[in-house]
Amino acid sequence: MWALVWPRGGERIVPTVSGVILIALCFGLGTAAYNSSSNILFITLSLLLACLILSGVLSWLNLRGVAWRLEVKPPLRTGQVASAGLALRNGKKFLPTYGLWFEWVARPMADPMAGAKAESTVTGKGIDVRAILKKAEAEAVRGNVTLRERLEAQGEVQLDWSFAPARRGRLRVELAGVGSLFPFGFLRKYVGTELRADVIVWPAAVEYRRLAVNGARRIGGSEQRTRVGSGGDLLALRRYADGDSHRLIHWKASARTQQLLVRQFMAESSQGYAVWLRTDAELWPRAEQFEMLVSFAATLVEDLFRAGQLHSLALDGEPAVAVRHGRDLETWLDRLAVVEFKAATADGERGGGTAPTGGGGRNMLVFAPDGTHGAAAYIDGQRAAVT
């Protein structure tokens, strides 16, 4: 009940047009009532005020017992439509809930690992602060989702908000607030929420051309990879699913475990590539071109993995990481999502100047600028793919 008198933080109540009219009417009637001592006007004023109180009580009842849960399903990719889900539940016994809307905001986050210190705005000029805030607001994506139907008592509903992230990196998806005009539209009530989900947005997929490369060598005949494929070696057993070939059933294991199990084989790759990405600021002086590089690398790496031709990945001077599972690729894409320019060190040594260890003996794809905007992948100095 105390919340009725003193709303919690984040709650706002703003009068709407009809609310402003009602308040103006109350003022007018009150003035007239005092000037004329007319009890008819006092009665009308009392009724209007009581309606305002009723509006607040009904609004409170409408929101009471309503719980929400945020669900954002990765992966999110720049420029592609993603979906954030909100599971709503009305915990009231018999009162339904009507007319809520949910305000969403998705805004890029600073990399917490980047070590940037929070700056005080006390010493900043107003215009600068405004500019910073304006820029931050411009990067945010906002949206509304409306509960159009009645949410029954004890009922649940799932509302989805679709949005397209504008840039790669860390993204905070927030349920900024829940609003309601219920019941009479006098007051626009906002309830602030602290529901948020931090997700990583992978670089955008870009189009590129693959070029024939002379001298790309096969790596010691066929190579078996520890991921599911159509190779000859057994990788694992799994439960039978509709559509599985009966020839894949492992009868012995099935008999032992009393459930149908099928065999899974390792993938077999005939050609593997090692990818080495350098992020030197000297190599990629233009920010747009660097973004193109990151998107190109992410797309190329994903395609190679799908084709079973990705062997290892390396970033700058770090040791190469073998890619065996999907999660290896996802980890790499997560890193690509947040990768930034690597500035030259003080002693002039450039990051990533030396080929990574662990990737030797493979076809190594390296990247270099292609013109003023594009990027190209090279194998042994030959262009293998270009945007």
Next chain:
Amino acid sequence: MKTDLGNYQTAASRRSHFRRPQLALDEMRQLKWLLGGMLILLSVWTVFYLDVDAWTLMGLTTLSVLAGLVWPAWPARLPRIFHTLAFPFIVMFFIGDLWLKGEMLPAMVRLDILLLLYRGISYRQRRDDLQVIVLGLFLIVVAGVLTVSLTFAVQILAFTGCALAFLLVITLTDSVEVKATAEAKKGLRGLITWNAPETGLPAWAERVDWRRLGRRLRAVADWRVLVLGGILFAGVVGVSALLFLAIPRFQMDNSLFLERFISKKARSGFNDTIKFGDVSEIQQDTSVALSVDVSDPKQVPAAPYWRMLVLDDYRDGGFRLSPRMSKEVFARERTGTALRGEARPKLGLQAQWTFYMESGVSRYLPLPGRFEQLRFREVQNFRPSAELGVVALRAEPATMTAYRVEGMDFAEALPDPIFAERWKSWSESAAGGRAEGLMQRRLELNAADRGALARVLAQIGVGKRPEEFSRAASAWLTSNHGYSLSPKIPGGAGDALVRWTASREAGHCELFSGAMVVLAREAGFAARVVIGFRGGSWNGYSNNFTVRNSDAHAWAEIWDAGRGAWLRADALAPAATAADAAAAGDGAIARRLDRSWTARFDSLRVFWYRRIVSFDARSQVETLQAVKAATETTGKRLRESLERAVAALKAWLAGPWDARRVAGLSGVIAGLVGAGWAMRNFRFWMRDFRWGRGGRKVDPVRREAGRLLARLREPLSDGARAAAGAAEEESVRLELERLRFGPQATWTQPEAVLRRARGALKTRRRERVSRS
């Protein structure tokens, strides 16, 4: 900032077990149209009790809005030019109305009705709906302020309920409509500007079936929500009553501001000129004219006379207030709330008489005669006349007028020292052969008429004292004339009143009083006619005196030079009040007690006047004091009860202990502990038990499916089964069994299955009837 308003999708999955149907958007728009129409009708019907000439507009609006409700598609047939010209026409109408009639408020009321008429026959957008509410509220408040009628209370409550439902539907509709946000952003500017509505036929208006909508509403409604809504509305009324009592009042002594914008006229009241039959016409009206609260009912006289106006000038077959007297005897106009009367203050606590005079009665206040003090509820412009014992307001009040009188004098004689001086001077001049005109003595009749009067006086036998003359004349008149509200005046030459007096025809109070006056003047007495009310009834529910228009009366007053006072001479008094004469105070109340249904309704009106209309700063203080006293009394009683209980417990504990008492105490403690444990552990079971569901809630879909299954399993002859569609029944039965017994995840559209099952049962019934 990027704003993505339309990029969403709803209800990807839904896990509510049973859902009542929901109104579709078009159905909500239909409901909105219906509620808007009802609001318009409720508002314009204020014309019924608002004294403004707007009957034609009200009738037109009622018919148009009703037509729009019955055939919602017809507003679409209005040509576009109609909407284009509507606003200029309405403005021109208002200007012309103001210019021709010169009254601001009636013109505004007619403008308001015209706007409501237009909104009632055009498809409204959100801002138009808000306009309807504001315009309607204006009409009702103006009517309430101007009439202070109890009807206002009924109407404002109905209007509030309807407007809240209307706003609720608007809010729900807007939350569904895609363009609602953009619409709302137009804001106040959209509300106060004129926008021609869309002229095309909206989809929702194409096919409206109100019965179907009613059925849908019934299906959608949840009785628990409806009950809660009713309770909340009652709460609104209660809270508004509390606010009404609690809002601080300051007496600013301002008059009603709206009155200056409207001119009033008496609907049925007493005016300065009364022709024979006017009072009798008022008597046909049984509505309440005056409600009187008496602080001490014992002071209620047996036959109260409420004088309003004195008429001295008889000419052209009627009495009137002569211009000279009007000028001479009325004091200069005053503005205020208090008036000190001529009656001498009496010792002891004086009874207070609070009068609530209905509008349309008269601008003359009903009073018994002399009084000590008169106090108006609000500032009034008035002219008192001590000589006549009347008080005249400047204008006919359009609202109920409340005033409180202390020290009332119900004596039959009204002392008049000023007239005594005049009478003395007139008598002296008459004796000296230079009689001045004295209106109360003037009798402009021809010789034949005076001869006829002389013959009547000869039959009466003129006494020297006014009382004697009054008694003799009254006896003669009542013995020669019966009482009738439809009198017949004999034809012939001369004065009509004299002809009637000389005849034996029945007559009404005006003829009796007129005859008394002309006979008295012919006999040499000064006399005059007084009009007002006589009698009334005691309302047994609200304990107040009620005077109706049917109590209107006229009587005569004859000057008694010896006493220097006017004596009441009512020829009809003995016959009408002989039985009452003996009774006064409680006896009078008992004889006049009214406990009819009309009295019950009147008691509401009196409550309205007492507690609402007359509520002021003093009433507020009294109410607060009463609340304080009640709180203190209740607290005191509670404290005393608690102290008694504690003392009893102490005495019990201090008593000698034995095994029986210990066992009893142990039993009580064990019982309490057991009850607490049971409440803690079995509350869920108790709740289910209370609902009568054997501790297990059954899903309503399962319950309904089980019921329909049982009915479908009833045996049917083969022929009937074939005719009824065995295949369909079988299919439905399987679906019902899934609903009845299967997991909820396997349900597909339970409502459709239940509908099909009901259809199958209906087919069965039809087949059974046709075979029988």
